[in-house]
Amino acid sequence: MRAVVTGLLSGVVLALVFAAGFFTRDALSVRGLLTGAASAQGQDYALLDEVQALVDDHFVRPQPDYQVRQYGAVRGMLGTLNDPFTFFIDPPVAQSESDVLAGTYGGVGVQIRRTENGELLLYPFADSSAAAAGIEDGDRLIAVNEMTVDTSMQADVLDQMLRGEVRDGNGVTLTVLRAADGAEFSAFVPFAPVNVPSLVWRMLPEDARLGYMQIMRFTNRTPDELEQALTELRASGAQALVLDMRNNAGGLLTESIEVADAFLDSGVIVYQRTPRGEQTFESSPGGPGSDLPLVILVNGGTASGAELVAGALVDNDRAIMIGQRTYGKGTVQQIFPLSDGSSLHVTSSEWFTPARQPLDQAGLTPDIDMIPNAEGRDVELGEAIRQLDTLLNGTGS
Numbered sequence: 001m002r003a004v005v006t007g008l009l010s011g012v013v014l015a016l017v018f019a020a021g022f023f024t025r026d027a028l029s030v031r032g033l034l035t036g037a038a039s040a041q042g043q044d045y046a047l048l049d050e051v052q053a054l055v056d057d058h059f060v061r062p063q064p065d066y067q068v069r070q071y072g073a074v075r076g077m078l079g080t081l082n083d084p085f086t087f088f089i090d091p092p093v094a095q096s097e098s099d100v101l102a103g104t105y106g107g108v109g110v111q112i113r114r115t116e117n118g119e120l121l122l123y124p125f126a127d128s129s130a131a132a133a134g135i136e137d138g139d140r141l142i143a144v145n146e147m148t149v150d151t152s153m154q155a156d157v158l159d160q161m162l163r164g165e166v167r168d169g170n171g172v173t174l175t176v177l178r179a180a181d182g183a184e185f186s187a188f189v190p191f192a193p194v195n196v197p198s199l200v201w202r203m204l205p206e207d208a209r210l211g212y213m214q215i216m217r218f219t220n221r222t223p224d225e226l227e228q229a230l231t232e233l234r235a236s237g238a239q240a241l242v243l244d245m246r247n248n249a250g251g252l253l254t255e256s257i258e259v260a261d262a263f264l265d266s267g268v269i270v271y272q273r274t275p276r277g278e279q280t281f282e283s284s285p286g287g288p289g290s291d292l293p294l295v296i297l298v299n300g301g302t303a304s305g306a307e308l309v310a311g312a313l314v315d316n317d318r319a320i321m322i323g324q325r326t327y328g329k330g331t332v333q334q335i336f337p338l339s340d341g342s343s344l345h346v347t348s349s350e351w352f353t354p355a356r357q358p359l360d361q362a363g364l365t366p367d368i369d370m371i372p373n374a375e376g377r378d379v380e381l382g383e384a385i386r387q388l389d390t391l392l393n394g395t396g397s
Contacts, residue, residue: 048073071342083347085333091341107163108172109194110135111214116382118375120149120158122176123202129171129192138179138205143186145173164191179205198222198251201229203236206385209392211238211292215259218251218305223258230262230288240293240388242381243309246323250304253332257281260312265290267316268354270308272332275348283316293391294319295384298366303327310364311353320387321366323380330359 055063063069074088109128113121120141124130141149144161164170171190178185198219204210211233215222233241243263250256260269264283272279296310296319307326313319332349352358368387373379 067340085331085345086347087345089343089345106166106191107194108135108174108189108191110162111200112141112158112162114376114378116377116379118377121179122174123200125194125197125200128194130174130189133174133187133189134185135174135176135187135189136179137202139176139185140179141174141176142184143175146175166191166193197225199225199229201233203233203238204242204385207389208237209239210242210385210388211236211240212242212244212381214244215248215306217248218255218259220252220255222251222255223262226259226262227288238292240295240392241289242295242297242384242388243319244297244381245302245306245310246297246299246380247301248303248306249301249327250306250329253305256305256308260309262287263289263294263313263318264316269312270354271352271356272349273351290318293388295387296321297380297384298323298326298364299372299380300324300327304329307359307364308351308353311357311359314364314367315354315357320368321364322368322383322387323366323370324372325365325369326359326363328359328361328363
């Protein structure tokens with residue numbers, strides 16, 4: 001039952017994370033929030049007390065407990081704002097929020113990539129049980145527990161096969177073809193706690209000149225991981241980069257701005273509008289990734305912080321954007337922990353790209369609009385490789 005409840009809470013929190021997109025955290029007591037708002041406007045909530053007194057005297061059936069009624073009143077008040085991104089979270093979900101954002105689960109700890117030809121390549125996370133068992137970057141998955149893998153299998157189904165409860169003896173046997181020589185290799189990989197990084201990177205086997213980076217979310221680790229990625233990719237001979245932000249629903253605002261700054265040498269990153277006015281965020285000279293040709297991959301799941309980065313790079317003529325129209329989330333939420341362990345998400349600002357494009361309910365249109373492959377083949381990455389090959393050949397590289 002605990003596993004079921006945890007799964008349900010995690011699902012709710014992930015949905016809220018996507019809804020929030022990117023956010024900042026602040027501390028505020030619920031008492032301070034209510035009394036501050038009331039005193040500022042010369043108002044109180046006497047009518048609620050009046051209604052409650054009448055219900056106490058006349059309602060014929062048992063009432064929900066006080067907390068349920070209080071939470072209902074809060075949600076009703078927030079509903080009058082007509083903003084889906086301003087909402088209230090019960091204490092159990094609020095407590096789970098940070099853990100889910102950290103991306104911890106039980107599994108073998110690999111990223112699966114389906115190539116343009118449909119092959120399933122494995123890339124183990126650092127310090128994962130898959131890496132410890134001998135799985136190497138680019139190994140081609142051919143079987144799980146001696147069951148041949150169907151390359152048409154949906155990614156989420158395959159991903160679930162490689163996850164499970166962390167306990168002695170629990171895991172899966174993976175059979176792969178080695179990236180180095182094509183030899184068959186099998187290993188039992190136990191399920192272990194997996195701490196999913198916010199960013200993964202590698203050189204692309206299709207073209208030894210191209211570095212690939214996928215940002216899955218923007219956390220406080222992302223800028224440091226990006227710096228490490230750029231250093232290692234350059235050392236491996238990267239002459240151009242693919243930045244994959246497909247299905248990246250956002251994350252922390254400051255870190256999103258730092259990521260955009262890393263690929264720029266000058267120019268505006270984003271305009272942010274708050275009740276107190278407008279703030280302009282500008283890039284710093286000499287971004288560590290500002291000199292390399294760049295392609296960005298996006299889709300309908302690219303939202304908020306990821307749209308901020310994409311908009312900044314495209315409007316500054318820094319990158320080619322390939323994929324599908326992005327989600328369209330141009331607001332920032334602050335998260336306020338409340339006195340009983342619940343929390344309040346409040347839309348506190350909105351932002352615009354350097355060309356002052358509004359993103360809410362609009363999104364970004366790719367330079368090269370592509371239809372996703374029905375079989376899950378990565379045609380967008382294939383197009384990115386072709387575009388960068390053209391750029392590199394055109395510059396004589």
